[in-house]
Amino acid sequence: MNKEEKSRIENIIEDSISVKNSIIKNSDLINTINEVSRLLVKMYKSGGKLLLCGNGGSAADAQHLAAEFSGRYYLNRPPLNAEALHVNSSFLTAASNDFGFEKAYARMVDALGEKGDILIAISTSGNSPNIIEAVNAAKSNNMTVVGLTGNNGGKIKDICDVIINVPSDDTPRIQESHILIGHILCEIVEKELFENC
Secondary structure, eight states: OOHHHHHHHHHHHHHHHHHHHHHHHOHHHHHHHHHHHHHHHHHHHTTOOEEEEOSTHHHHHHHHHHHHHHTOSSSOOOOOOEEETTOOHHHHHHHHHHHOHHHHHHHHHHHHOOTTOEEEEEOSSSOOHHHHHHHHHHHHTTOEEEEEEOTTOGGGGGTSSEEEEOSOSOHHHHHHHHHHHHHHHHHHHHHHHHTTO
16 A cells, blocks of 8 residues: 555545544534434333434435344343334335335335334435425324434424434535444433343
């Protein structure tokens, strides 16, 4: 590896660290992450479920976090009800074909979402039409909606109950921080619900 190649890799890592340092220094953002963890604990204690949605890398993050909640994080404990909305490919392709891709997640929210449940809507821009439609469907079903977005939050910032804006406009750095925030939520929720069991 030459000096330029080494520097390129180091700069990417430094950029990722810089975004995470911005999160640490933002007490409002830290408080919001804690607020979301409290909402999740309350929801699970009352028998609710967590739905998650995103596109592309954000869909992968939604599925990753659903697996952490429904499987395990650190503790061997009972599963928590969590599902990423894109994992049923037959439903997703049928609904997209019949109603349009923009409506597919909303239809799944209508099928599964109930009062007291939580939707985590992941969009680095906050402007994905199918995510906006899912948020609207969740609100119609009296769900609490948490938006995980980037810098300015886009269109979903005004329609979510709680918004977590990663202070960056660089999609890969935002996604890296989304998974960090998701892991923080998993860890807090799991410890609150099961550590003393």
